[in-house]
Amino acid sequence: MLHRAAVVAVIALSACAAPTNLHGLTPETQAKVATASSLSCDNGQKSLPISSINDDYCDCIDGSDEPGTSACSHTGVLFHCLNEGYFSSDIPTSRVNDGICDCCDGSDEYLHPSSCSNTCGVLKAAHDEKMAAKSATEAAGRAARQQLVVKAKQAKEEAFRKRTDLESTKRDLEAAVASANELKSAEEALEVQDRRAASQRSRQAVADSLGLSSMSADQLASVIIDLSLKVYSKDDVLAALRATGVTSSRLEALEAQYVADDEAHRAEVSRITAVNDERRKLKEAATADADSTDAVIVDTTTDTDPLPLPPAPARPIVTLFETISKDEASERPEAKAARDAAADAQRKLDQAMSELSTLQTTLEKPYGPDDVLLAVKDSCVEATSGQYAYKLCFFGGAHQDTVSLGTMQPVDAALRELKFTGGTKCWNGPERSFTVALECHETEELYSIEEPSTCVYTAKLRTPLACAAPPTASAGHDEL
Template identity: 30%
Template sequence: MKLLLPFFTAVFASDRIRGVSITRQALYPPGTHFTCLDGSKKITRAQVNDDFCDCADGSDEPGTSACPNGRFHCPNAGFAPQNILNSRVNDMICDCCDGSDEWGGFVDCPNTCKEEYLAAHAEKIEAQKAQVQGFEKRQDLVDEAKLQKISDEEELAAAEPEIQELQKIKDEADKLKNEAEELETKVNEELEAVKNKKIVDRAATYSEEDISEIAFNHLDANKNGEIVVYEITSQKYLDPKPETSSFTTKEAKEVMKQKDKIYLEDFRAEIWPEIKEKIVAKLERAMDEWDRKIDEANKPDEPKKPEQVAEVDQETVDYSEESLDAMEDELDEQEDYNDALEPVNHNDELSDEHQKIFDAAKAARKVFDDADRDLRDAESKISEIKDRSKRDFGPDDVFRSMNKVCFEFKTTEYIYTLCPYDKCEQKPVNGGSGTKLGSWEGFENDFNEMHFTNGVKCWNGPNRSAVIKLSCGVDNVVLSVTEPNRCEYEYKFETPAVCTKPEPVPDHDEL
């Protein structure tokens, strides 16, 4: 190869210096000498491109492979000029589309610049089409954001009087609920007094021996004449340590005096005296069953019903002003029937009037709960609108549509989630809990990057974080997720939100 160099050097001596772009030819002026571009050395003109490296910066051998740190310029006429490493010159591999890097003639390099230009031009046309579509979608996002912003402002303007009205309705419902519950409580207290009196009166007709037998039968669940551990543990009120969460076998054996079985006589002698107070409250049902057949025929008649009062329809009740007034009138009417609640007129069965009072209280609670829920919903909605108004949705509010929206990217191992204004997460494909890669931090790089920080801490490492690289695209889509550095994740995300108005592609351009 070196035998051919003097010939080629001579050919190009009168032309431009091989391997140097037109714009840099002035650095190699005609003359008998050449000064290295770094100024370190002066050599003869003949030493330029003589396949021997004289200058430390490699500037004397732009057209050969002699200097490892040099660069060779490919003109690539009709396409894109490029600079390649000098080591690729005359290496029998065609690097320049015009074949100028293989000037030694050791390999025939066809000129493919036209074909490469046409392919690149077609690719650029397609990219421009996508950018046009993306920009059109961006304009739609901007228009949509304007409408959303106007809607938010209108809702905020109307919110204050609406919330005041809902608060008024809730306060009225609360007042009626309290009145209804006060009457309900009174009825319950009087009914309880009647029941207690009946228990006392009934108990007086039985001896201590009878009462203890009733208690024994009450605890003897399977009625086999003996009480065992599970029959004790099933009665939580007998737990000697009620502050604990469970009634254990050990604690039950304490009640049973460490015996495995308790018979009636042992129960009367050893167990009954200690649990008597606890079990009295539970005796009513057992005593009712004991006495049911005896006094079935002599069961007191139903008390006479007072005048009918307006019934509360719980399924159709609302909290309109008319409905609240009607409920208030009903509660006033029911106060007139307090005389009917005297213990002497009661039996164990609820009268219709009692039930109406309970139904009215239940309906009043429902009205209050509905009013309270609607008020809280309205306040939550307004809070959400105010929160949106403080967010940075970028130029023209173009990112507003991404608020509370998530995107996914799936690999063979993980599903990566991107939720702008919230978080990034990594979840195993086969299920299991996710790992937070970061919480929303904000935009960077002129709204071309989203940053998420302070994710779950890596084992013996930093907290995870994620950077979202945005590029123009027709749709919102995560293209890839990588981990370039430990615990630092990078998403590639296409979105029309960052598309700019495209420039027209010329018929012929040298890229």
């Protein structure tokens, strides 16, 4: 392990002459060496005259006697650069007097004092300028973050207020649903009664029309048995009734009229079909003549348009049974209105409950210090890197073009990074993930997007979210 000369703890004090070469020692160690008589090294196994320090000969295995020369560079001992006016630093002793200026004060090249100019002042000025710019950026970032904190606080207060309103609305809607369902049940009960009465009337009318009312029990039994032996049609009903010898003169008259009407209808359909065929041929011939002679085409649409076919007559027995179906399915206007009102009330309640659930989930999420992330919820940051477009959305997903890099995971209290996991699985590899380190800045910028390993992506995000509270007055470098 690299170490500064362990000279401090192993110096024996006396009034003997101190070494003249104190390069590479800290000011504290130099003061002690000035009054010391000997040096103990290698964990106390060796004692040397104090004059052995920096005599360009490596006496100690740990190299502690040569912090200012390269004699013990193989040990890892360090040379201390004072760098007065800037930050002190330590360098390997192998760099001492090698012709390259490593210390900004040039102290590592003390054998060639004219070869190194003191650049500590220049470095300090550049450092101060950089720190001033950094401080200004952080101050602007903190101001921007404070605006986000205010926005987040307002958003949270609004969310709590909305939750209270929704809870009240939910209670009102639950009462409205209960009342609407009660009214619906009452109206539907009346509707059932109306349907039964209408069905009874229509069934009686059908029975009268079919002549069932005048049949004996044996005749009715015969009809039922005949119909039970097959999957019946309306013609089967008529056949079964006629087999009893008792038929309805009214229905028979209607059926006879239907047969006549149906025959007339078929004849008319045949006639119109023939006329339409003739008109079609005439129109095709006229078009062919016009194409061959370039003659002026006379509008003949009136005489050549196809005639409409007449509607088929309704069969009496079919109409008779349809009456029952219509009556049994009839809607009571009051019942329909009650059903619509109950459905509308339930829809409003479901919507309120969904909004309340979503809002509760929103309030329970962690939003980092001061709930600052609530201010950017559902907002997105985009960037282009290479041939790809990247996009991340707070509390949403991250994408590389259309490829998912995952969804955002809960943040920690320090809010140092955002993690997106569970993205599109790589071929023969893991699910894609995206880790974004946050840096303090006044504005948002996604940059330094990399893929350090297969389908594992990293990036940096400049954002006010990462701007912590201003530093205390005691913070800073004691060396300056």
